[in-house]
Amino acid sequence: EAQVTQNPRYLITVTGKKLTVTCSQNMNHEYMSWYRQDPGLGLRQIYYSMNVEVTDKGDVPEGYKVSRKEKRNFPLILESPSPNQTSLYFCASSGTSGGRDEQFFGPGTRLTVL
Amino acid sequence: DQQVKQNSPSLSVQEGRISILNCDYTNSMFDYFLWYKKYPAEGPTFLISISSIKDKNEDGRFTVFLNKSAKHLSLHIVPSQPGDSAVYFCAASRGAQKLVFGQGTRLTINP
Numbered sequence: 519e520a521q522v523t524q525n526p527r528y529l530i531t532v533t534g535k536k537l538t539v540t541c542s543q544n545m546n547h548e549y550m551s552w553y554r555q556d557p558g559l560g561l562r563q564i565y566y567s568m569n570v571e572v573t574d575k576g577d578v579p580e581g582y583k584v585s586r587k588e589k590r591n592f593p594l595i596l597e598s599p600s601p602n603q604t605s606l607y608f609c610a611s612s613g614t615s616g617g618r619d620e621q622f623f624g625p626g627t628r629l630t631v632l
Numbered sequence: 633d634q635q636v637k638q639n640s641p642s643l644s645v646q647e648g649r650i651s652i653l654n655c656d657y658t659n660s661m662f663d664y665f666l667w668y669k670k671y672p673a674e675g676p677t678f679l680i681s682i683s684s685i686k687d688k689n690e691d692g693r694f695t696v697f698l699n700k701s702a703k704h705l706s707l708h709i710v711p712s713q714p715g716d717s718a719v720y721f722c723a724a725s726r727g728a729q730k731l732v733f734g735q736g737t738r739l740t741i742n743p
Binding site: 522 | 641674675677681726
């Protein structure tokens, strides 16, 4: 089944404790992206990747890191989480273009930083 | 600044009637527009899209209209069904790299 998977689905952590949210897709997509969803703000892009070893900042990259060492994986890293990073996070992938192709989203990771 | 705006946080429509969801954008360079639908505890799923060279695109019960001069697009659902109850996000892009999403509108279809 074609899908985007994220782990964990739920995470409660404390300020400053490094964490990684994994994202994997099995559709051989070149484009992958991370978004956060907050009430009243919709979905905002954090980082995106056009292909392996190619990443770029989205609209709200502060406090986040990403890497794209393999085509299928695109982990999101919070080196020192803060309470303002409490949010619902989505990973997405699409064929070649994030702006033209349909993006397939994962089920979401709900993160709470205390 | 919010480049893509959905000014109605929620909308309630009776089953069988037309649902109209609206979206405004400020960046005249946007040339491709999409609608995504999101159910609780799931990721958004693609619904329908339109290029700026068109003013209308239909797919079954869903039609998207684009008014470039007003920088406005709308999604029409006819007839509305209970399974259409969800949050709808409009999104816009300029070129190949990224999408900019609106805040979302929660649609509730009442039986």
